[in-house]
Amino acid sequence: DTGVSQNPRHKITKRGQNVTFRCDPISEHNRLYWYRQTLGQGPEFLTYFQNEAQLEKSRLLSDRFSAERPKGSFSTLEIQRTEQGDSAMYLCASSLPGDANSGGKLFFGSGTQLSVL
C-alpha cells in the first residue's frame, strides 16, 4: 500500500449534474477525512469517519453533499445538483487514532479536482 488513493483525479461536469468521488485510505487507518481546497486557500474540513461511522460534519457540507464509508474501508463523496461554487479540489486523508505524542498524523491523497461548468 503506497498511500491514500483518490479517483478520479479530475472531473468536469455540467451544473446540475451529480458527481461521486472515491477514496481508498491507507489500509490500517480507521479514520478517514474529507477536505475541500479552493485555489489559493488551505484545505477546509468537510467530514470525518471513524470506521464506518460518520462522526462529524462541517457546516460547509450542505444537504447536497453526502459521504459514506461502508464497512469502514473506502469512502465515497457524492455531490448532487452541482453548482459552480462546488468547483474545488476534494482531498481525502486518513489516519490512525492519535496518541499523546503524535496527535494523529493525517496522510492526504492527491485529490480530485472538480470543475463545474
Next chain:
Amino acid sequence: QQQVKQSPQSLIVQKGGISIINCAYENTAFDYFPWYQQFPGKGPALLIAIRPDVSEKKEGRFTISFNKSAKQFSLHIMDSQPGDSATYFCAASYASGTYKYIFGTGTRLKVLA
C-alpha cells in the same frame, strides 16, 4: 477564534538562504500544530509538527519555533533549496478527538537557484 492566520502569502528566497513562515492562532484549546508541504497537483504532505509543551522542534533543515504566550508559531527552512519550492500550510488541531485540522491560507515559497 477557529482561524489560523498565516503570513506571508508568498516568499522568494535565494538558494542557501533561510525561509521563515509565520502563523498565529486564537483558540488556546489547540494543542497540535503541524506544517504541511504541497506541490502542484498533489495533496499536502506532513513536514513537521509540534505540541505546545516544547518551544522548538528540529528535523533536518526544518525547525518549528513555538511561542505559547504569544499564540504564534513559525517554520524555518535552513539552507533553502530549489526543491523546497512549494506551498506551505500551517495547521492547528486538538490532539484528542477528531484531529480536525484548521489550516492557514498557505505560503507560496520560491527558492531561486
